[in-house]
Amino acid sequence: MPKPNPRHPNFPIPGGLELRAKGWRQEALLRLLENVLSVGEDPENLIVYAALGKAARNWAAHDAIVRTLKSMDEDQTLIIQSGKPVGLLKTHDKAPLVIMANCNIVGQWAKAEYFYELQEKGLICWGGLTAGAWQYIGSQGVIQGTYEIFMRIAEKRFGGSLEGRFILTAGLGGMGGAQPLAGRMAGAAILVVDIDPERVAKRKAIGFLDAVAPDLDTALQMIDAAVSEKRAVSIGLVGNAADIYPQIVKRGTVPDIVSDQTSAHDLVYGYVPKGMSLEEVRRLRTEGQGQLMAASRASIADHVRAMLTLQEKGAEVFDNGNLIRTQAREGGVANAFDIPIFTEAYLRPLFARAIGPFRWMALSGEESDIARIDDLVLELFPDNHIVTNWIRLARENIPFEGLPARIAWLGHGERTQLALGVNELVAKGELAGPVAFSRDHLDAGAMAHPNIMTENMKDGSDAIADWPLINAMTMCSSMADLVVIHSGGGGYAGYMTSAGVTIVADGTAAAAERIAHAITNDTSLGIIRYADAGYDEAIEAAEEHGVPHIKLDAS
Amino acid sequence: MPKPNPRHPNFPIPGGLELRAKGWRQEALLRLLENVLSVGEDPENLIVYAALGKAARNWAAHDAIVRTLKSMDEDQTLIIQSGKPVGLLKTHDKAPLVIMANCNIVGQWAKAEYFYELQEKGLICWGGLTAGAWQYIGSQGVIQGTYEIFMRIAEKRFGGSLEGRFILTAGLGGMGGAQPLAGRMAGAAILVVDIDPERVAKRKAIGFLDAVAPDLDTALQMIDAAVSEKRAVSIGLVGNAADIYPQIVKRGTVPDIVSDQTSAHDLVYGYVPKGMSLEEVRRLRTEGQGQLMAASRASIADHVRAMLTLQEKGAEVFDNGNLIRTQAREGGVANAFDIPIFTEAYLRPLFARAIGPFRWMALSGEESDIARIDDLVLELFPDNHIVTNWIRLARENIPFEGLPARIAWLGHGERTQLALGVNELVAKGELAGPVAFSRDHLDAGAMAHPNIMTENMKDGSDAIADWPLINAMTMCSSMADLVVIHSGGGGYAGYMTSAGVTIVADGTAAAAERIAHAITNDTSLGIIRYADAGYDEAIEAAEEHGVPHIKLDAS
Ligand SMILES: NC(=O)c1ccc[n+]([C@@H]2O[C@H](COP(=O)([O-])OP(=O)(O)OC[C@H]3O[C@@H](n4cnc5c(N)ncnc54)[C@H](O)[C@@H]3O)[C@@H](O)[C@H]2O)c1
Ligand SMILES: NC(=O)c1ccc[n+]([C@@H]2O[C@H](COP(=O)([O-])OP(=O)(O)OC[C@H]3O[C@@H](n4cnc5c(N)ncnc54)[C@H](O)[C@@H]3O)[C@@H](O)[C@H]2O)c1
Structure with a gap:
């Protein structure tokens, strides 16, 4: 039976064991x-x-x-x-049930x-990375992504811990709203700026944000206090990041970590230029797109200049995948790319081993199914520190949204093993119902995005989009249930191509076969993509796991 | 046993019944x-x-x-x-043996x-439309393409016949070299200009060109004579089209049909600017790419201006798919797109019914296999005028190159029926060996190319590249043997995305299943793509053949 959905009463949360289709x-x-x-x-x-x-x-x-x-x-x-x-x-019966191509433009x-x-004209729509592919699981996915970035920075610069560290960022939207919780989970004191008071209030209401500061002075005092007590806290502030960041620079305050997750990728429907009210921006979205784009670009330039200054003064500054550097460069900030992208700076060694954001959803709607799978993960991978740490943290801190779900950064072999184990639990009746597996498009072999995922690849293959297409074709040939190729829409148009895949574990032998083929080939391609680009981690992983990477004779 | 290949002795023509792989x-x-x-x-x-x-x-x-x-x-x-x-x-065993993605760039x-x-950097290579996909069958494919264009023009403007008509065109390369033969087969007097004497000599040597004229005067006299006698003839002339076309304009001569098939798409490795020797161009290809690109663009501008003048004076002028208008527009010819593209002008009603260039290759190497299949085509489709006419003409006029092969413009249902019939002939031992089927990438649902294939689509969906990606994913899910996604290289970079497919008829029941799935779904998608764009021919064809096109409720 579907469950009521207080947030959107017309969109109940699916669940129960009643089938409305011809099969699971x-x-x-x-x-x-x-x-x-x-x-x-x-x-x-x-x-x-x-x-x-x-x-x-x-x-x-x-x-x-x-x-x-x-x-x-x-x-x-x-x-x-x-x-x-x-x-x-x-x-x-070995073909996908659903094939999608979304927003691909010559x-x-x-x-x-x-x-x-x-x-x-009604001819296209953007699917984001998981919206159009029906794979979005709420904030959890991006919480772990952001959390893992923070932890990689902790390891790299702060002796493994963010206790007593100050993170400054902006954006409390659908994805960016995960930042305060991720920052607090990582042990830091985090300040998040957003121009929209409703967004700020909402993150507070659902428990993603501890407190809202009335002004910058108070916000910085609250942060200072938490830092000196080494207390984890998340503070929200209503304001325009293009105003607030430069003000922080002016005061001489240097946060330990600085980033941004406003919708800078979209100069019309996303970013709000400084000096403009939300009402004005809403009006210009239909009546003055050109003017709005120019104002957004100018504002982003100031925003990024402040980030560059904080970087010079010693902060760890990174682009979190919102194209803000690209927009700033077009707005005249020639050195915007001195700010590194998070993938290259922190995550590439993981991707090279095909370790990335893998996730599962309990189709029964029962939270106990996720709890049982959490236990299975801890049993199967006791030595995988990233995953065991995350599962424990997530259990404590992350409320479920919609279908109960979990995400975890698992790699080649691990993903297949887990999914086969879950399929067995379904078969044995230890779970209330079937489970669906998918992964983010931002995963080893699945995305070409020269300003985010594949920036500065070792061999210079940043912009080669063959890989996600190969991934999708391979998934169609490997018994996946849903396969999709996405390209960017809005401000991301022309900047990326990615592939997504969903596999259903319904406890049957056929599902086990699907899992074994699709998941193994998916992560194999991830390793192959990085091995082909010359990453040692990938070349080693290919050997270790017997991944069928073809190497050419030296010519 | 492979056959010797006089043209390229190191590359014998495959054939015989000996297997070097584990299966056919x-x-x-x-x-x-x-x-x-x-x-x-x-x-x-x-x-x-x-x-x-x-x-x-x-x-x-x-x-x-x-x-x-x-x-x-x-x-x-x-x-x-x-x-x-x-x-x-x-x-x-229902997955493709080979999956390829070639030259796709974000x-x-x-x-x-x-x-x-x-x-x-050695990171990419262009596969053309059939080179990288191992589907090229020599000149025959493009001969029929060009022939069908000429015949559609004959129907539209010249009472169904090109007897006594003068065609002016340029380019005698790998593809363009088909023009003189296609023109002669269509009954016209055709003059083809090429800057490279070797290319001209080669087309003459292999029987694609009747005669070579020493200069423009003689060439035009030869054409005049043939026109007045209503005699089909093909004449070659060494010269730069950007010189010769304007000279023809100056003389007041107006050909009936004008086109061009120089490699205008590639300003560096293809087109030769006027006033430059071949040696000079070859040197600049490595040493002065920028200079060469500018000179090519300027020369193409003159070339296209002459074409526009001839159009004004009443000639039927068309772009034959070499991006010459795009280059001319960038070179300053604002009205270059007054020249129509051949797809929209002549072939779209065929594509809308998924009628397009389908082809088959006798893997045994035996020409008698093609002859037997020619008979089958004539038996199966006696009322299909385009195909029966073509098969008769091709038998008489077209020498085989490499593996004996045939191309024919067949549509939905026809292609499946023919391939199943051929598979039966293989099973019964009536052919010497298996047969491979493929089609051009320039086929109904398989290509997005807003300046060639999908220019001026009824709904404005010219640049939407979802369709070829859907095609490739569907072919991977429909038991095809080889599936490929290509995008443009060189001057075509960023201008197109296309999908290709190959299916092998080895006489087994499994092959029959492959054919039924892959070929039927391929042409179904062709009809669906055009039906979705609002073409009546496609909407009718979908109904007539029961193609599973989903129509939305009026909203
Ligand atoms: N790691 C990744 O690669 C990754 C993952 C998810 C999302 N993203 C990107 O992150 C960005 C945010 O995504 P989202 O789903 O949260 O978008 P969203 O549109 O839901 O939210 C954007 C938020 O930014 C705020 N904002 C806009 N301009 C501002 C300004 N000048 N100052 C302060 N606040 C401002 C808006 O009020 C809004 O709350 C997008 O660009 C998205 O594509 C990247
Ligand atoms: N119908 C289609 O869509 C279709 C099919 C096949 C090829 N094409 C296009 O047609 C073009 C020709 O293809 P190809 O395989 O024959 O190329 P090619 O490179 O083999 O031959 C090009 C020829 O043009 C000649 N040439 C170059 N510049 C010239 C000039 N200024 N004047 C006279 N001759 C000149 C060259 O000497 C050469 O012989 C390409 O752009 C190709 O992509 C289109």
């Missing part, structure tokens, strides 16, 4: 679609997160998807083009302005 | 790779056609591919990234200059 595979995908709406930012408009990231093109498209998932057979494949179902083909046309045009 | 599927793909080299322009450098279109990244990559095809099992998949094999994954980076950089 189809039912699972239907529930995942329902789930991304139930945890989404603005489900009435099909928006899941990141300003424009949608679960389906429009309501007619959504309804046709739901109808088809309910009626289709296991040897059919539903084809979805940018959120709109276009065909239901006869395939076979290179020379892949620009924000053109994307908006196509969107207005 | 693998052997077939190996032979197709060998074949594109045996018919290629410069096989020593792995170049098949179109200046830079390669069969593999380099020789070490080629050798590893060959080794792997020979040793791999039927439930494995070889992964190829831009011509380089990177992994051999365990999949299953949008904002997809520009000619960046492509050349990546190419120089």
Whole structure:
């Protein structure tokens, strides 16, 4: 039975054991679609997160998807083009149930302005990284991502701990809202600036933010106190980051860590330029896109100049994947890329071993299923410090949203082992229902994004998009249940291509076969991509695990 | 047994019944790779056609591919990234044997200059539309393409016949070299200009060109004579099109049809600017790329201005898919797009019904296999005028190159029916060996190319690249043997994305299943793509054939 959803009463949280489709595979995908709406930012408009990231093109498209998932057979494949179902083909029982391509635009046309045009014509919609693929699990995914970044910085610069350290960042939206909780979980004192009082209030209300400061002075005093007591705390402040960051510079305060997660990637629907009210910005979104883009770019330039100054003064400053450096460079900040990207700076050695954000969702809706799987993870991987630490922290700190779910940074072999173990638990009746597995698109072999994921690759292959396409084609050939190729929309248009995959563990032998093929090939490709680029970690991992990487004879 | 190849003695033409791989599927793909080299322009450098279109990244990559095809099992998949094999994954027996992604670059980076950089680093190679996918069958494919364009023009403007009509065009390279033969087969008097005397001599030597004129005066006299006698003839002329076209304008001569197939898409490795010798151009290719690009663009501007003048004076002028208008527009010819593209002008009603260039290759190497299949086509489709006419003409006029092959514009249902029929002939021993089926990437649902294939789509979806990606993912899910996603290289970088597929008919029941799934889904997607864009022909075809197109409720 679905559960009521206080946040969005029209979008109940799926659950229970009643099938509305012809099998659990189809039912699972239907529930995942329902789930991304139930945890989404603005489900009435099909928006899941990141300003424009949608679960389906429009309501007619959504309804046709739901109808088809309910009626289709296991040897059919539903084809979805940018959120709109276009065909239901006869395939076979080892083929995916759903194939999607979202927001892919031919290179020379892949620009924000053109994307908006196509969107207005109703011809395209952006799927974000997990909205259009029905894989979003609420804030948890990005909480761990941000937490792991903080912990890698702790290891690199602060003796393994962020106790008594000050983190400054901005943005309390769908993703950025995870920052205060991640910072507190990492033991730091974190200050997060957002221009929108409603967003700030919301993060406080759902327990992601400890306190809201009335002004910058008070905020810095609260931070100072926490730092000297080595007390973890998260403080919110209403303000424009392009004002606040320079003010902090002026006061001579230097935080230990500085980042930003405003929607800087989108100069129209995301970023709010300084000196403008939210109302003014909302009006310009329809009436003055050009003016708004110019103002946003200028404001981001100031914002990033302040970040660069703090970097010079010794802060650990990084770009957290919102294209802020790219926008700043276009706004005239020639050295914006002196700020490193988080992937290259902290996470690449993990990705090179195909360790990345893997996740699972309890389709029954029962939280106890996740608890049981948490135990299994701790049993299976007692020596994996990152994962055991995270599972313990997450259990204590992270409220479930929508379908109960968990994320954990697992690698090649581990992911397959866990998913097979879960499938067995389903078979033995130790879980209330089937479980769906997916991973972030930002995963080893699955994303080309030269300003985020693949910046400064060792061999210079940053912009080569063959890899995510190979990943998606391989997943279609490896019994995955849902496969998707996404490219960027809005300000991300032309900046990325990525692939996503979902696999359903319903306790059958067929599911075990699917898991063994799809998950193993997915992480194999991750290792192969980095081995091909010359990363030692990947070359070693390939040997260690017998990954079938082809090496050429020296020519 | 392989056959000797007088043109390239080191690259014998594959054939015979001896298997070097573990099964016919693998052997077939190996032979197709060998074949594109045996018919290629410069096989020593792995170049098949179109200046830079390669069969593999380099020789070490080629050798590893060959080794792997020979040793791999039927439930494995070889992964190829831009011509380089990177992994051999365990999949299953309904998965493709080979998956490729070639030359795909993230949008904002997809520009000619960046492509050349990546190419120089050895990180990428362009596969053309059929070189990298091992699907090229020599000139025949493009001969029919050009012939069908001429015949559609004949129907539209000249009462169904080109007798007594004058066609002016340029380019006698790997593809363009088909023009004189296509023009003669269509009954016209055709003059083809090329700057390279060797190319001109070669087309004459292999029987594609009737005669070479020593100068423009003589050329025009020869054309005049043929026109007045309504005699079909093809004349070559050594010269720069950017000189010759304006001279023809000056003389007041107005051909009936005007086009061009120089390598205008590539300002460095393709087009030769007027006023420059071939030697000079070859030197600048390494030493002065910038200068060469500017000179090419200026020259193309003159070339296209002459075409526009001839259009004003009443000639039927069209762009034959070499990006010449795009280059001219960048060179300052604002109205270059007054010249229509051949797809929109002549072929779209065919593509909307998924009628496009389908082809088959006799893996035995026996020409009699093609003859037997020609008969089958005539038996199966007696009322299909385009196809029966073409098969009769091709039998008379087209010499085989490499593996004996045939191309024919067949549509949804027809392709599946023919391939199943051929598979039966193989099973019954009526053919000497198995047959491989493929199609051009320039096919209904398989290409996004806003300046060629998808220009001026009814709904404005020209630049949406979801469709070729969907096609490739669907082919991976429909038992195809080889699946590939290509994007443009050189001057085509950022201008296109396309998908290719190969299916092997080895006479087994499994092959029949592969054919039924892969070919039917391929053409279904073609119809769906055009139906979704609002083309009546496609909407009718979908209904007529029961294609599973999903229509949304009016919202
Ligand atoms: N690690 C990654 O790669 C990763 C993961 C998720 C999201 N992101 C990126 O992070 C960014 C934020 O994502 P989101 O889902 O939270 O977006 P969102 O649109 O939901 O929220 C953005 C927030 O920024 C605030 N804001 C805008 N301009 C501001 C300014 N000048 N000063 C202060 N606050 C401002 C807005 O009020 C809003 O609350 C996006 O660019 C997204 O794509 C990156
Ligand atoms: N219908 C289609 O969409 C389609 C199909 C195949 C090829 N093409 C395009 O057609 C073009 C030709 O392909 P190709 O394989 O023959 O290329 P190619 O490089 O083999 O041959 C190009 C020829 O043009 C000649 N040339 C270059 N500049 C010239 C000039 N200024 N004047 C006269 N001759 C000149 C060269 O000497 C050469 O013989 C390419 O742009 C190719 O991509 C389009």
